[in-house]
Amino acid sequence: MCKEVNHVSKHYTLWKIKGWTRRERQVIEAVKDVSFKVEPGRALALIGPNGAGKSTMIKLLCGILSPTQGSIKVLGMDPFKDRSRLAYRISSVLGQRSQLWYHLPPIDTYHLLGRIYDIDRSELKERMKELIDLFDLSTFLYQPVRKLSLGQRMRCEIAAALIHKPEILFLDEPTIGLDVVARSMVIDILKDLNQRKNVTIILTSHDTDDIERICEDVIVLNEGRIVLESKIREMRKSFFHSKIVEIEFAEQPSDWNLLPGARVIDQNGPVVRLEVDLKTCDVNEVVSRIVAHNTVRNITIQDPPLESIIQHIYLSGYLAGREAEQNAQIDG
Numbered sequence: 347m348c349k350e351v352n353h354v355s356k357h358y359t360l361w362k363i364k365g366w367t368r369r370e371r372q373v374i375e376a377v378k379d380v381s382f383k384v385e386p387g388r389a390l391a392l393i394g395p396n397g398a399g400k401s402t403m404i405k406l407l408c409g410i411l412s413p414t415q416g417s418i419k420v421l422g423m424d425p426f427k428d429r430s431r432l433a434y435r436i437s438s439v440l441g442q443r444s445q446l447w448y449h450l451p452p453i454d455t456y457h458l459l460g461r462i463y464d465i466d467r468s469e470l471k472e473r474m475k476e477l478i479d480l481f482d483l484s485t486f487l488y489q490p491v492r493k494l495s496l497g498q499r500m501r502c503e504i505a506a507a508l509i510h511k512p513e514i515l516f517l518d519e520p521t522i523g524l525d526v527v528a529r530s531m532v533i534d535i536l537k538d539l540n541q542r543k544n545v546t547i548i549l550t551s552h553d554t555d556d557i558e559r560i561c562e563d564v565i566v567l568n569e570g571r572i573v574l575e576s577k578i579r580e581m582r583k584s585f586f587h588s589k590i591v592e593i594e595f596a597e598q599p600s601d602w603n604l605l606p607g608a609r610v611i612d613q614n615g616p617v618v619r620l621e622v623d624l625k626t627c628d629v630n631e632v633v634s635r636i637v638a639h640n641t642v643r644n645i646t647i648q649d650p651p652l653e654s655i656i657q658h659i660y661l662s663g664y665l666a667g668r669e670a671e672q673n674a675q676i677d678g
């Protein structure tokens with residue numbers, strides 16, 4: 347087992363100043379009784395709306411925070427207590443915590459990290475060459491980090507995280523703010539690391555494209571609790587109760603003759619997008635009726651985007667959480 351999280355909760359305590367002399371204690375339950383396991387070599391996405399507890403969970407797994415309750419084992423160690431021993435075997439790229447020295451060029455950070463991780467000089471040279479080629483860093487390797495673009499900096503940051511060949515890589519929003527090219531490069535590299543080098547990846551992202559391209563497993567958090575733990579493929583299957591039909595009419599449609607269960611979600615001139623609820627109607631029947639009454643240029647039938655499934659899960663998780671809280675209040 348690569349990671350085991352057992353009934354973990356994390357509370358933050360805030361003190362609100364009330365007047366001149368009084369302080370009021372406020373406890374924020376960022377993670378509530380969370381348990382899950384991750385096998386080596388997997389790629390797991392932690393997703394959820396703002397404030398769901400994703401970053402807190404990543405910080406708990408890296409040993410930056412200690413749990414208020416419960417226990418965590420990463421590679422057989424307690425990440426908080428064995429943080430320095432574990433640091434040789436894991437790595438993290440967390441948005442606000444840069445490993446790169448701001449006023450120095452990335453190459454200097456790489457040499458420094460080589461010393462920190464006791465990497466042999468010739469091995470470090472070889473490793474740096476590999477990473478510089480992989481992330482295409484050569485043109486800005488000697489420029490101070492403060493002069494790099496966001497995309498260049500993120501590539502340098504991930505390369506720095508990989509210098510000691512970690513077995514697990516934690517990433518908090520690795521593609522945020524990157525342009526299409528830099529983003530695609532980062533995604534391809536992470537995917538490759540996971541699939542070919544067997545590096546376990548745990549990431550948080552708000553981007554469904556990142557999630558689908560890099561990860562096979564997903565945990566959805568909402569208000570600190572797990573609301574769904576699944577393989578992405580299965581999540582798609584079990585939540586797909588609709589199809590999206592895009593029709594390009596030869597001229598403005600006169601009679602769509604829509605069945606109950608089909609609804610227009612978007613229209614742009616002669617191009618119309620319908621959502622068909624598969625529980626109440628048959629997509630083929632919807633299409634045949636439209637074709638029988640109109641001249642049609644093109645039809646495509648697609649699954650709805652992963653984003654809409656995730657929205658649905660957030661909403662149902664949110665409602666279930668609210669219901670549980672209300673029931674607890676009534677019982678109490």
Ligand SMILES: Nc1ncnc2c1ncn2[C@@H]1O[C@H](COP(=O)(O)OP(=O)(O)OP(=O)(O)O)[C@@H](O)[C@H]1O
Nearest residue numbers: 358360374376394395396397398399400401402403
């Ligand atoms: N250092 C802190 N002190 C107090 N409260 C905190 C602290 N860090 C996070 N929180 C609170 O804990 C909850 C979970 O925050 P967290 O950053 O883990 O969520 P998140 O899912 O990563 O959110 P986002 O998607 O916005 O980054 C939020 O209510 C947040 O305000």
